[in-house]
Amino acid sequence: MSNSSDWPLWEVFIRSKQGLNHKHVGSLRAPDAQLAIENARDVYTRRSEGISIWVVESNNLFASDPQDSDAFFEPSESKVYRHPTFYDVPDGISHM
Amino acid sequence: MKEISLVDLENRFQKKVDSEIRIEPNDWMPEEYRRTLIRQISQHAHSEVVGMLPEGNWITRAPNLRRKAVLLAKVQDEAGHGLYLYSAVETLGADREQTIDDLHSGKAKYSSIFNYPTPTWADMGAIGWLVDGAAIMNQVPLCRCSYGPYARAMVRVCKEESFHQRQGFEIMTVLAQGTPEQKAMAQDALDRFWWPALMMFGPNDDESKHSKQSMKWKIKRFSNDDLRQQFVDVTVPQAKLIGLTIPDPDLKWNEKTGHYEFGEINWDEFWQVVEGNGPCNFDRIKARKDAKEKGMWVRKAASAHAAKRAARKTA
Amino acid sequence: MNSLFEYLLRIGDDSLILGQRLSELCGHGPILEEDIATTNISLDLIGQATNLLTYAAEVENLGRDADNLAFMRIDREYKNVVLVEQPNGDFGDTMMRQFLFDAFRKLFFERLQQSKDFQLAAIAEKSLKETRYHLKHSSEWVIRLGDGTEESHSRVQHSLNTLWRYRAELFFMDEVDNELINKGIAVDLKTFRNEYDSFVSTILNEATLNPPAQNWEFGSGRKGKHSEHLGHLLAEMQYMQRTYPNMEW
Numbered sequence: 067m068s069n070s071s072d073w074p075l076w077e078v079f080i081r082s083k084q085g086l087n088h089k090h091v092g093s094l095r096a097p098d099a100q101l102a103i104e105n106a107r108d109v110y111t112r113r114s115e116g117i118s119i120w121v122v123e124s125n126n127l128f129a130s131d132p133q134d135s136d137a138f139f140e141p142s143e144s145k146v147y148r149h150p151t152f153y154d155v156p157d158g159i160s161h162m
Numbered sequence: 163m164k165e166i167s168l169v170d171l172e173n174r175f176q177k178k179v180d181s182e183i184r185i186e187p188n189d190w191m192p193e194e195y196r197r198t199l200i201r202q203i204s205q206h207a208h209s210e211v212v213g214m215l216p217e218g219n220w221i222t223r224a225p226n227l228r229r230k231a232v233l234l235a236k237v238q239d240e241a242g243h244g245l246y247l248y249s250a251v252e253t254l255g256a257d258r259e260q261t262i263d264d265l266h267s268g269k270a271k272y273s274s275i276f277n278y279p280t281p282t283w284a285d286m287g288a289i290g291w292l293v294d295g296a297a298i299m300n301q302v303p304l305c306r307c308s309y310g311p312y313a314r315a316m317v318r319v320c321k322e323e324s325f326h327q328r329q330g331f332e333i334m335t336v337l338a339q340g341t342p343e344q345k346a347m348a349q350d351a352l353d354r355f356w357w358p359a360l361m362m363f364g365p366n367d368d369e370s371k372h373s374k375q376s377m378k379w380k381i382k383r384f385s386n387d388d389l390r391q392q393f394v395d396v397t398v399p400q401a402k403l404i405g406l407t408i409p410d411p412d413l414k415w416n417e418k419t420g421h422y423e424f425g426e427i428n429w430d431e432f433w434q435v436v437e438g439n440g441p442c443n444f445d446r447i448k449a450r451k452d453a454k455e456k457g458m459w460v461r462k463a464a465s466a467h468a469a470k471r472a473a474r475k476t477a
Numbered sequence: 478m479n480s481l482f483e484y485l486l487r488i489g490d491d492s493l494i495l496g497q498r499l500s501e502l503c504g505h506g507p508i509l510e511e512d513i514a515t516t517n518i519s520l521d522l523i524g525q526a527t528n529l530l531t532y533a534a535e536v537e538n539l540g541r542d543a544d545n546l547a548f549m550r551i552d553r554e555y556k557n558v559v560l561v562e563q564p565n566g567d568f569g570d571t572m573m574r575q576f577l578f579d580a581f582r583k584l585f586f587e588r589l590q591q592s593k594d595f596q597l598a599a600i601a602e603k604s605l606k607e608t609r610y611h612l613k614h615s616s617e618w619v620i621r622l623g624d625g626t627e628e629s630h631s632r633v634q635h636s637l638n639t640l641w642r643y644r645a646e647l648f649f650m651d652e653v654d655n656e657l658i659n660k661g662i663a664v665d666l667k668t669f670r671n672e673y674d675s676f677v678s679t680i681l682n683e684a685t686l687n688p689p690a691q692n693w694e695f696g697s698g699r700k701g702k703h704s705e706h707l708g709h710l711l712a713e714m715q716y717m718q719r720t721y722p723n724m725e726w
Contacts, residue, residue, distance in 0.1 A: 071461040071462050071465065073461060073464065075252060092245075092249040092250075092315070093249040093253075094245060095508065095510060096510065097465050097621070098464070098467075098468040100617060101464070101617070104613070105510040105513070105514060108510070108514045108517050109510065112238070112239070112242060112517075113322070129188060131188065132186070132190070133190075211509065214503065218504035221503055222713050222714060223713055223716045224717070225718060225721075225726035226547075226548070227523060227527045227530075227543055227544055229726055231520060231523050231524065234503060234516060237503050237504065238513055238517070238520070241503075241504075241516070244509060245510070245513070283726070340725060341724055344721075344724060449504070452505070454508075456507070456567070457506065457507020457511075457568060459628050459629055460508070460511075460568045460622070460629070461507060461508060462628075463621055463625025463628070464625065466626045466629075467620070467622075467625045
């Protein structure tokens with residue numbers, strides 16, 4: 067790696083304004099985290115799209131397998147009691 | 163585990179596409195779908211990056227500070243667009259540098275329009291107005307492409323590109339209303355870029371080899387000829403408005419269809435340019451190759467430095 | 478002579494000429510990400526030049542505007558330092574030129590923010606934010622290249638050897654400065670020469686680079702005497718305005 071011309075791939079996450087989560091926007095190539103952040107600034111925030119940047123080397127990112135998505139995500143669909151609309155509230159009650 | 167047949171997988175895939183569910187990087191997809199996307203997205207990325215060159219030709223000679231800054235920002239955007247697209251290609255498991263090497267070797271194509279020279283300042287107007295105009299027409303439907311990362315990249319690109327066409331049309335308008343010399347310069351640029359701009363939509367539908375499958379996969383939403391017609395219909399009145407003449411003697415309005423009829427495109431020229439025989443193919447590829455080769459020591463240095471740092475940290 | 482006008486030209490021309498130089502690289506960077514970064518720096522500099530030359534034209538009050546100043550002067554009337562007109566060379570030359578310049582500009586704008594001339598102070602404040610980023614970028618690259626491979630080290634050492642002689646001119650001062658320093662408008666450059674030298678040597682040290690022994694200081698750009706390179710740069714930059722004078726674009 068030390069003499070390679072291939073820079074590793076980094077995933078870029080941008081917080082667009084205070085109060086919002088960082089959101090994945092894309093990727094880029096950089097030799098180190100410092101330059102990855104600087105490049106992300108120049109590539110992904112040219113129009114003031116962000117106030118904070120995270121970069122993660124793509125190698126270090128682990129994802130759930132879409133093949134497992136049934137097992138992963140469908141069980142929660144039956145847990146309707148987690149949502150407030152599941153409950154009846156008598157008329158006249160507000161702020162709940 | 164239950165074995166799923168290829169046919170089942172393909173059917174499920176097509177059903178997803180048909181019901182407008184986006185395909186994401188790790189989802190199962192037909193190999194041909196993947197190959198088609200890699201080819202199309204990397205060609206698109208190459209077009210953005212090679213497309214920097216004809217306009218880059220005028221940055222240092224832009225006529226005033228405002229035009230210089232605008233042109234510089236625009237060409238920089240194209241680099242950014244190239245990057246968004248390479249980023250989308252990489253989600254498909256393709257290596258960006260490999261696709262770039264394919265460009266340099268002539269294996270991968272890019273939009274033929276960028277093989278035409280930009281001898282005058284008015285060409286900056288013509289490119290923004292016509293070439294970006296045609297590109298936007300192609301790209302807006304791609305924002306709904308079935309492949310998620312490509313669609314998202316296109317949303318970004320389209321958002322940023324809206325100023326590109328306007329600045330081009332503004333340049334043309336100022337020239338068309340300027341001195342006779344300036345007006346002649348604008349007309350000359352329109353004369354040279356009109357037909358190549360129409361060629362940007364690709365071959366006629368019956369000649370287009372990937373079209374049908376791409377429509378079925380919802381990579382593509384409209385046919386080449388439909389998009390071309392749409393482009394002619396919106397652009398002709400714009401030319402009239404600023405007093406320039408479209409260089410096509412056969413151009414006429416058809417009351418019945420509600421569309422403009424236009425002359426035959428010179429497809430020999432189109433294929434010649436695609437095959438590498440356009441006026442600037444050689445220069446464009448050479449410029450890109452030089453940039454990579456002359457920058458190789460820089461890339462290596464940065465990698466070496468990063469490795470040294472990492473080693474010092476663990477030591 | 479109008480000292481404030483002259484002073485604004487000096488600062489503005491530095492931005493203009495370096496911005497023009499960097500703009501030559503758009504589309505030709507060593508890697509796409511860096512192409513975008515360099516262009517950003519160029520855009521910042523052209524923006525600074527526009528602000529400074531607009532103000533200069535106002536101060537001069539002879540009916541010229543920023544574009545007249547940028548595009549219609551002869552080479553002797555440009556007051557930038559010789560450093561910024563040096564050709565881009567390879568990436569090492571470009572970054573070393575940028576680094577020697579940015580290190581000066583950051584310290585300069587920090588002080589110019591205090592100017593009693595409010596417009597100048599406001600331009601300095603905005604430019605400082607940009608310059609901080611430029612300096613971060615260029616100094617990190619000097620370190621990467623210096624402490625990278627054998628090849629990059631020897632290349633960027635060569636860049637340093639050729640550009641080192643031009644840095645001293647950044648601290649040039651004459652009666653223009655003195656008059657404006659007395660009025661609280663200009664920055665006394667002597668006050669941060671040591672800080673500049675020590676910052677530069679810290680970075681060069683980290684980059685394992687050695688400044689050349691020769692300490693001959695020259696450069697007369699502030700007086701309008703330039704290297705051979707400026708004429709070519711102007712020929713290109715001024716082409717449209719010279720060929721088609723008095724037209725709107």
